Amino acid sequence: MAFLELHGLVQRYGPVVAVDGVDLAVDRGEFLSLLGPSGCGKSTTLMAIAGFVEPTAGRIVLGGRDMAQVKPNRRNIGIVFQSFALFPHMTVAENVGFGLEMRSIAKAERTQRIAETLALVRLTELAGRYPKQLSGGQQQRVALARALVIRPDLLLLDEPMSSLDAKLREEMRVEIRDIQRKVQITTIMVTHDQAEALLMADRVAVMDQGRIARIGKPYEVYENPGSAFVSDFLGRTNLLPATVVGRSAGRLRVKIGAVEIDAVGEAPDGAAMVSLRPERLSFAAQGLPGTIESALFMGGQWFYRVATGIGQLSVIRPNEGGAHVAEGGAVHVAWPVDAARVVQG
Amino acid sequence: MAGKRVLLPYGLSLPAAAVLTVFMTAPLVMVLLLSFNSFTMATGIQPGFKLANYIEVLGDSYFHTIFGRTFLLALWVTGISILIGAPEAYVIHRMRPPWRSIFLLVILGPLLVSVIVRTLGWAVLLGRGGMVNTVLVKLGVLERPMEFMYSFTGMTVALVHVLVPFMVLSVWTSLRRLDPAVEAAGLSLGASQWTVLRRIVLPQAVPGILAGSLIVFTLAASAFATPAIVGGRRLKVAAMAAYDEFLNSQNWPLGAAIVVVLLVAMVAIVMIYNRLVERRFKQVFQ
Ligand SMILES: Nc1ncnc2c1ncn2[C@@H]1O[C@H](COP(=O)(O)OP(=O)(O)O)[C@@H](O)[C@H]1O
Ligand SMILES: [Mg+2]
Numbered sequence: 349m350a351f352l353e354l355h356g357l358v359q360r361y362g363p364v365v366a367v368d369g370v371d372l373a374v375d376r377g378e379f380l381s382l383l384g385p386s387g388c389g390k391s392t393t394l395m396a397i398a399g400f401v402e403p404t405a406g407r408i409v410l411g412g413r414d415m416a417q418v419k420p421n422r423r424n425i426g427i428v429f430q431s432f433a434l435f436p437h438m439t440v441a442e443n444v445g446f447g448l449e450m451r452s453i454a455k456a457e458r459t460q461r462i463a464e465t466l467a468l469v470r471l472t473e474l475a476g477r478y479p480k481q482l483s484g485g486q487q488q489r490v491a492l493a494r495a496l497v498i499r500p501d502l503l504l505l506d507e508p509m510s511s512l513d514a515k516l517r518e519e520m521r522v523e524i525r526d527i528q529r530k531v532q533i534t535t536i537m538v539t540h541d542q543a544e545a546l547l548m549a550d551r552v553a554v555m556d557q558g559r560i561a562r563i564g565k566p567y568e569v570y571e572n573p574g575s576a577f578v579s580d581f582l583g584r585t586n587l588l589p590a591t592v593v594g595r596s597a598g599r600l601r602v603k604i605g606a607v608e609i610d611a612v613g614e615a616p617d618g619a620a621m622v623s624l625r626p627e628r629l630s631f632a633a634q635g636l637p638g639t640i641e642s643a644l645f646m647g648g649q650w651f652y653r654v655a656t657g658i659g660q661l662s663v664i665r666p667n668e669g670g671a672h673v674a675e676g677g678a679v680h681v682a683w684p685v686d687a688a689r690v691v692q693g
Numbered sequence: 694m695a696g697k698r699v700l701l702p703y704g705l706s707l708p709a710a711a712v713l714t715v716f717m718t719a720p721l722v723m724v725l726l727l728s729f730n731s732f733t734m735a736t737g738i739q740p741g742f743k744l745a746n747y748i749e750v751l752g753d754s755y756f757h758t759i760f761g762r763t764f765l766l767a768l769w770v771t772g773i774s775i776l777i778g779a780p781e782a783y784v785i786h787r788m789r790p791p792w793r794s795i796f797l798l799v800i801l802g803p804l805l806v807s808v809i810v811r812t813l814g815w816a817v818l819l820g821r822g823g824m825v826n827t828v829l830v831k832l833g834v835l836e837r838p839m840e841f842m843y844s845f846t847g848m849t850v851a852l853v854h855v856l857v858p859f860m861v862l863s864v865w866t867s868l869r870r871l872d873p874a875v876e877a878a879g880l881s882l883g884a885s886q887w888t889v890l891r892r893i894v895l896p897q898a899v900p901g902i903l904a905g906s907l908i909v910f911t912l913a914a915s916a917f918a919t920p921a922i923v924g925g926r927r928l929k930v931a932a933m934a935a936y937d938e939f940l941n942s943q944n945w946p947l948g949a950a951i952v953v954v955l956l957v958a959m960v961a962i963v964m965i966y967n968r969l970v971e972r973r974f975k976q977v978f979q
Binding site for chain 2: 422423425426427436495
């Protein structure tokens with residue numbers, strides 16, 4: 349039995365079905381990311397786990413205990429809100445100490461645990477400051493410390509990085525992940541940023557319109573997305589409408605436009621979609637002929653758009669310092685067989 | 694070019710400044726000058742620069758009683774308005790969209806009716822044969838009808854009713870700036886709903902409560918119509934005393950002195966209160 353289990357969770361707001369039957373099992377110490385576009389029901393799922401909304405249907409079981417009758421302030425769940433929701437009239441130390449105070453922990457132990465937790469998030473020097481005197485990253489670390497100091501059974505993060513600028517976001521991703529590993533706390537993080545989810549989580553659950561479309565280890569979900577929606581949402585991809593025309597030796601034969609190629613995956617004969625990840629495409633002496641329409645320099649890599657017989661393809665090649673292929677140049681696009689994956693439309 | 698830019702704001706505020714000078718500063722200065730004149734029945738107003746009127750206002754126990762009553766009344770009205778208005782504002786804040794605007798309208802509605810009309814309404818309710826007395830007697834709370842009219846209690850009740858919408862509005866405005874997630878954060882940390890209210894919501898509503906108290910206090914201390922109708926002639930407040938000096942005794946200089954003392958005292962109280970609260974709740978005012 350997993351540490352946290354959701355069974356058929358449904359959440360309706362009047363006519364709106366925000367969460368439409370979510371089943372989920374999270375193991376103790378695991379870091380799971382709920383990933384999906386805005387409005388797909390991620391926050392609602394999180395708020396149901398925290399107890400702030402009462403599920404229309406379904407069960408939430410935490411540590412073997414059904415949560416239906418447990419009030420939010422009795423669930424022992426730490427939450428980092430999107431806005432951080434710090435108490436503006438309290439210092440950093442008072443913010444962090446609030447949860448301990450609510451648990452009637454003695455002053456001496458409180459002081460010690462506040463100090464430990466502030467050290468964990470590297471904020472020791474700022475204990476006496478007020479939230480408004482802190483930068484976004486520091487505020488976020490206070491929010492994290494405040495949630496961790498109560499030693500919750502479960503840590504919930506709702507888009508924790510969305511109000512930080514790009515550079516800080518990248519630093520905080522690694523930092524939060526390291527802290528989570530260190531204290532080994534079961535964590536669910538909601539995000540719409542696929543890079544964040546892939547980098548931080550042990551497992552990723554991709555949500556679409558109130559349901560979990562796919563769940564698995566980041567690498568597996570990325571490589572084998574299952575549906576066009578997931579493959580498009582996770583990273584970039586070239587999605588091409590295709591027809592499955594035959595199969596042999598575990599491979600499918602698909603027809604895209606006038607071109608026939610081999611692909612992997614499972615699908616019945618007939619209409620399907622083929623996903624081709626741009627970073628798995630390369631230019632070779634032989635392959636699908638095409639013309640470079642644009643070549644964009646992105647620092648670490650080149651981003652090409654190539655007109656081919658099966659449509660326009662995005663191709664990403666690492667910048668290896670040498671000459672790149674110029675716009676207008678004729679190329680042949682090639683890929684390993686397992687890069688072409690049949691997904692459901 | 695740069696010089697013009699600097700002058701532009703001043704130029705643009707000129708019309709407002711002119712209006713303010715003509716209609717506000719000038720009368721105030723004239724009242725101030727008037728308060729230093731002297732007056733006798735025989736000679737009328739005599740120009741001059743004497744402190745006699747101030748000595749009378751500040752030294753006479755008759756005026757002490759009036760000013761004491763005025764500020765006590767304003768204090769009670771402010772306190773009760775906080776106790777009623779702040780929770781009311783929170784309830785409205787927690788309401789869902791259609792109800793919120795409906796109840797805001799219900800609360801603000803009375804502001805659309807003239808103070809005189811509302812106060813006369815209270816006079817009807819509070820009178821010996823009025824509804825309040827009838828209900829209290831029927832319920833057995835009172836043995837016989839009580840005199841609410843022409844009493845300090847009656848004045849307080851009527852003024853609270855007239856002024857509480859200002860408190861609700863200003864507290865509600867400051868609650869609107871509250872991050873809704875802050876309450877959820879408090880709950881998730883193990884606080885009860887009541888603790889969240891007391892330790893997290895209330896401190897953040899302080900700017901609104903402060904602004905509301907300043908409005909209610911100044912309006913209550915300078916109120917004329919409501920105390921005059923409900924309090925009557927025996928329970929004079931400062932504004933009524935000034936009115937009497939101006940229109941009954943014809944002693945304009947003394948009336949002017951009362952007005953100046955009221956104004957100075959009010960400004961002083963407001964500033965001290967403001968300073969104290971802001972210092973105590975420094976963080977929520979930024
Ligand atoms: N309190 C609410 N009342 C009505 N509709 C809501 C409420 N909260 C969320 N919704 C709706 O539920 C859907 C899912 O919202 P949410 O869980 O916040 O999505 P996400 O966090 O994935 O962006 C949205 O369509 C949203 O408009
Ligand atoms: Mg959300």
